[in-house]
Amino acid sequence: MILLEENMIYEGKAKKVYSTTDPNKIIIYYKDDATAFNSLKKGVIQNKGILNKEITTIIFEYLNSNGINTHLIENINDRAQICTKVDIIPLEVIVRNVVAGSMAKLFMMQEGQVLSEAVIEICYKKDELADPMINDFHAVSLGFATKEDLDNMYEQTKKINTLLKDFFDKIGIILVDFKIEFGKDHQGNIILADEISPDCCRLWDKETKKKLDKDRFRRDLGDIEDAYQEVLKRIKGMTL
Ligand code: UDP
Numbered sequence: 001m002i003l004l005e006e007n008m009i010y011e012g013k014a015k016k017v018y019s020t021t022d023p024n025k026i027i028i029y030y031k032d033d034a035t036a037f038n039s040l041k042k043g044v045i046q047n048k049g050i051l052n053k054e055i056t057t058i059i060f061e062y063l064n065s066n067g068i069n070t071h072l073i074e075n076i077n078d079r080a081q082i083c084t085k086v087d088i089i090p091l092e093v094i095v096r097n098v099v100a101g102s103m104a105k106l107f108m109m110q111e112g113q114v115l116s117e118a119v120i121e122i123c124y125k126k127d128e129l130a131d132p133m134i135n136d137f138h139a140v141s142l143g144f145a146t147k148e149d150l151d152n153m154y155e156q157t158k159k160i161n162t163l164l165k166d167f168f169d170k171i172g173i174i175l176v177d178f179k180i181e182f183g184k185d186h187q188g189n190i191i192l193a194d195e196i197s198p199d200c201c202r203l204w205d206k207e208t209k210k211k212l213d214k215d216r217f218r219r220d221l222g223d224i225e226d227a228y229q230e231v232l233k234r235i236k237g238m239t240l
Contacts, residue, residue, distance in 0.1 A: 003029060003080065013039065014052070014199060020082065024186055025073065029080045034199070036218040038130045045217060049079045051228040052197035057081065058235050059167070059196045066163050068156060070192040071183065086183025086193050090125040090144050091134075093153060095161045098176040100202050101215075112209075118161050120154060125181075152190050153182050160192070168203065171234035173212065176202035198228050 003018050009026070010017040013035045018027040030049035035042050053075070060070040071083040096103055096119040100111040103119070122139060123131040139145050145153070160180065168175045178201035183193040194200075198213040205212060212227040 003027060014049075015195075024085050025082055026085045027076065027080050028083050030195075031079075034214070034217050034224075036214065038127065041218070043217060045224050045228070047225055048199070048228060051225075051232055052195060052199055053079055053081060055197045055228075055232050055235060056195040059164070060192070062167060063160060063163060063192065063196075066159075068160055068163070068192055069189065071185075083193070084185050084191065086185050086191060088125070088181055088183045088193060089149065089153070089190070091139060091153075092123040092125055092131055092179050092181060093157050094121040094123065094177060094179050095119070095157060096121070096177040097161070097165060098174065098202075098204075100176050103177075118158070120157055122150075149190060156182070156190070156192065164196070167238075169206075171238050172206045173231070173234065174204045174206055174209075176204055178202070198231050203231060 003016075007018045008016055009019050014031055014033055016029040016031065018029065020027055030053040032044045032046060032048045033042070034045045034048060057072065057075055060072040064070050064072070071086055073082040073084060075081045097115055098111075099107070099109050099113040099115065103109075104111045121133055122135070124134050124138070124144065125131060136147070136150055139150060140147055157180065161175075164178070165175045178196065180192060180196065180200075181194040182190050184190055201213055202215060203212040204210065210227075211221065212231050216222065216224045216227050
């Protein structure tokens, strides 16, 4: 399938979105572009689009077979997939199992402390504001989501975390934290959208604690493509 630029409806930092002849379906194309620190740092990670599309596909299929509805319909080539068209809820849902990143900064803590219970945060998706962390009262009163939407998202998020922690544990990886996004389909169902890949998760090797995620890009640690390849290799090697 040829993706015509005239059908592109949105270009984000890491993906492009195209319309299809079906109003309820879109095509998502994964780019190699990488950004960090609210786009202050920009670069390219060779083959990232291919790797993230493949990793997301396997994870979304795993979640789907365990009762989580996702937007993924089918892959059309090594960088593009057909997905259900959704209205993205403008919230980034962040789950933390281990202290790292902005949480370590906020509480002036070392990275690595295992949290006694998973922490769920929500951030308002707004680049101009650098995606500020908000609470449920903000989300509801500013009209980003209803109380029912939030309950639904939190319930799905907890299930997703349990499933993913187990998934990564089986391949020797600690799921430190991750970010997910939800959207509403044309029937109003809240389904998991966007992607789940080393771009939006912190993944540490269980034995060596080596970072196998975008922190290698954020912190100039090198071997970025190799780390993403390693995650895919381990995922492919596991029997689901
Ligand atoms: N994250 C993301 N997109 C964002 C912000 C965070 O995918 O815009 C992911 C990030 O990769 C990490 C988790 O969410 O796995 C928590 O990120 P954190 O709040 O620590 O922010 P960071 O310091 O990574 O910007």
